[in-house]
Amino acid sequence: MTDQNLSDQQSRLVASQVREELARRRISRRGLADLAKISISTLEKALSGRRPFTLATTIRLEEALGVALRAKGPDVPPARSGLAPGELGYYSHPAVAWLEGIYVTLRPSFSDPAAIYAYRTEILWDEANSRLMFRESERVDAAFAQDGAVSVPNQSGHIYFITNRNGQYRLVIVSRPTISGEMYGIITTLQSGRGSQLMPVAAPIVLVPAKAFKEVQFGRICAGDACHAPYRRYLKRTVEEPFALFLPP
Numbered sequence: 001m002t003d004q005n006l007s008d009q010q011s012r013l014v015a016s017q018v019r020e021e022l023a024r025r026r027i028s029r030r031g032l033a034d035l036a037k038i039s040i041s042t043l044e045k046a047l048s049g050r051r052p053f054t055l056a057t058t059i060r061l062e063e064a065l066g067v068a069l070r071a072k073g074p075d076v077p078p079a080r081s082g083l084a085p086g087e088l089g090y091y092s093h094p095a096v097a098w099l100e101g102i103y104v105t106l107r108p109s110f111s112d113p114a115a116i117y118a119y120r121t122e123i124l125w126d127e128a129n130s131r132l133m134f135r136e137s138e139r140v141d142a143a144f145a146q147d148g149a150v151s152v153p154n155q156s157g158h159i160y161f162i163t164n165r166n167g168q169y170r171l172v173i174v175s176r177p178t179i180s181g182e183m184y185g186i187i188t189t190l191q192s193g194r195g196s197q198l199m200p201v202a203a204p205i206v207l208v209p210a211k212a213f214k215e216v217q218f219g220r221i222c223a224g225d226a227c228h229a230p231y232r233r234y235l236k237r238t239v240e241e242p243f244a245l246f247l248p249p
Contacts, residue, residue, distance in 0.1 A: 004055045006070075011052040014061075014069045018047060021065050035064035066090055066154075084131040089153040093125050096132055096152050099159070099177070100124055103207040105136070106231050109220050110191045110201060116221045116231045121207055123150060134161050138218035146170060159183060172205055175243050181209040182234065184243035202246075204238035 006014065022032060029047070033040040038060055045051045062069050067090040068083055084091045100123050109115035120138040125131075132150035139145045148163035148170075161172035174185030184206045191201040210216060217227040238244055 005052040006055065006058060008052060010070065011046065012049070014053045014058055015047050015049065017067070017069050018061060018065075021067065032061070032064060036060040037064075063092075066092060066095060084152075088131055088149055088151040091132075091152045093130075096150075097125070099132060099150070099152070102210040103183075104210050104213060104216055104218075105205065105207050106235055107187055107205040108203050108235065110203075112220065112222070114223050116228060116235065118216075118218050118221050118227070118231060119145075120210070120218060140219045158185070173244075174205065174207060180212065182212075183207040184238040184241075186244045204235055204244055204246075206234045206238055208234055 005011075018032070022029065029043055030040050033043045036043075036057075038057055042051075042057060046053045046057065058069055062083070066083075068086065103121045103123065105119050105121045107117050109117045117140075118138075119136055119140075121134055121136050123132055123134050126133045132152065133147065134150055135147035136145040146163045148161060151160035151162060153160075157176060159174050159176065161174070163170040168190075170187075170189040172185065172187045174183035177183050184204075186202055187205040188200070188202045190198040192198060213227075213230070215226060217225060221228050221231055239246065
């Protein structure tokens with residue numbers, strides 16, 4: 001790693017962000033120095049302004065904290081690759097690699113209350129844009145298959161699947177995976193109504209690792225279909241435990 005010094009302005013910005021992270025996470029300076037594998041003396045002098053941050057020290061702090069500390073600008077070295085942008089949680093690929101895989105996604109059918117809608121969701125790392133992405137397939141209404149970004153913030157303990165198409169959003173909020181890998185939560189989207197009318201709708205949803213099933217069915221799964229009973233058990237768990245609350249009006 002290079003020992004190139006950051007500018008005075010950039011060093012002050014990094015120092016401010018590090019102090020904020022220390023306060024927010026309630027960890028000591030020595031604890032952070034140990035995590036970043038730098039000396040406590042180096043950290044103390046840089047935070048007090050007695051010496052500038054070096055690029056090497058800043059990169060070590062970014063890796064320890066899992067956040068980007070360097071603002072973009074003409075005199076600033078490029079940010080470390082592999083770190084998702086702030087609006088998605090500043091996560092690194094190794095920190096979220098355990099989420100990657102193929103899932104069977106289950107939610108109630110909007111047109112038939114007794115049926116379950118099942119489709120395939122893949123979560124994968126987008127190297128070019130440094131973020132987790134999701135993409136759907138095996139949908140009966142293939143024209144409405146979604147793809148988008150995955151947000152994994154530290155603060156809420158939940159995972160967000162975000163689709164933004166020309167300002168129109170669909171949002172799925174799910175829990176972190178259980179010990180067996182399922183993610184339970186809520187989907188908020190638009191339902192086709194009469195004619196061209198669209199109506200907001202929210203429903204329970206669960207993403208189950210595909211390997212959990214011996215047999216998988218996609219599409220609209222009706223009562224009596226082979227997969228209906230196990231699919232229904234997963235969906236009921238979403239609200240019975242509860243992983244999500246649906247409040248009465």
